[in-house]
Amino acid sequence: MYRYTICFLKHRNGILMLNRNKSPLMGLWNGVGGKLEHGETPMDSVLREVREETGILLETACYKGIVSWLVDGKETGGMYAFLAHLPEDYERSQTPQVVDEGILDWKELAWILDPDNAGVPENLPMFLPYMLEEADPCQHSFTYENNQVVNYETAPLPKPVTT
Numbered sequence: 001m002y003r004y005t006i007c008f009l010k011h012r013n014g015i016l017m018l019n020r021n022k023s024p025l026m027g028l029w030n031g032v033g034g035k036l037e038h039g040e041t042p043m044d045s046v047l048r049e050v051r052e053e054t055g056i057l058l059e060t061a062c063y064k065g066i067v068s069w070l071v072d073g074k075e076t077g078g079m080y081a082f083l084a085h086l087p088e089d090y091e092r093s094q095t096p097q098v099v100d101e102g103i104l105d106w107k108e109l110a111w112i113l114d115p116d117n118a119g120v121p122e123n124l125p126m127f128l129p130y131m132l133e134e135a136d137p138c139q140h141s142f143t144y145e146n147n148q149v150v151n152y153e154t155a156p157l158p159k160p161v162t163t
């Protein structure tokens with residue numbers, strides 16, 4: 001079980017991003033999310049985090065896979081990633097701008113995915129494009145050395161058994 005969830009809330013050509021006011025990733029623009037609480041499924045957790053951090057009530061979100069990170073060869077953490085589409089007629093003016101966790105803003109995809117953008121976590125422009133496609137959930141594993149990505153691998157996740 002990994003410790004975190006993250007949700008990319010998409011509306012038209014933008015994603016709702018949080019400029020985090022605490023570590024990890026303080027000062028960077030990231031998707032909305034947080035830590036799993038005791039007994040929660042990843043889906044429960046991400047719907048709660050979206051509600052708490054943005055006020056947006058989602059009924060569900062699309063599971064997009066796992067992002068995990070290795071430091072000194074050891075897997076030290078990971079998050080379950082989700083994507084949710086807001087309806088075309090969603091009014092962005094309803095989105096709160098200042099929340100306990102930081103500042104929320106709608107950012108254009110081209111800005112988020114720019115590989116030279118130092119305002120987002122380094123791994124985000126690498127894994128997010130896969131999650132925006134209609135692809136099966138994958139595991140995205142990042143190896144860090146001196147706080148920088150030195151290796152990135154993706155692998156398909158086993159499909160759940162249906163009976």
Ligand SMILES: Nc1nc2c([nH]c(=O)n2[C@H]2C[C@H](O)[C@@H](COP(=O)(O)OP(=O)(O)OP(=O)(O)O)O2)c(=O)[nH]1
Nearest residue numbers: 004005006023024030032033034035079121123124
């Ligand atoms: N894009 C990206 N996001 C990451 C990485 N590492 C990492 O923890 N995150 C995300 C996962 C979570 O959504 C968020 C960290 O959540 P958090 O510690 O603020 O959790 P929380 O709000 O529940 O915190 P707390 O109040 O319980 O202390 O950052 C990473 O390498 N890349």
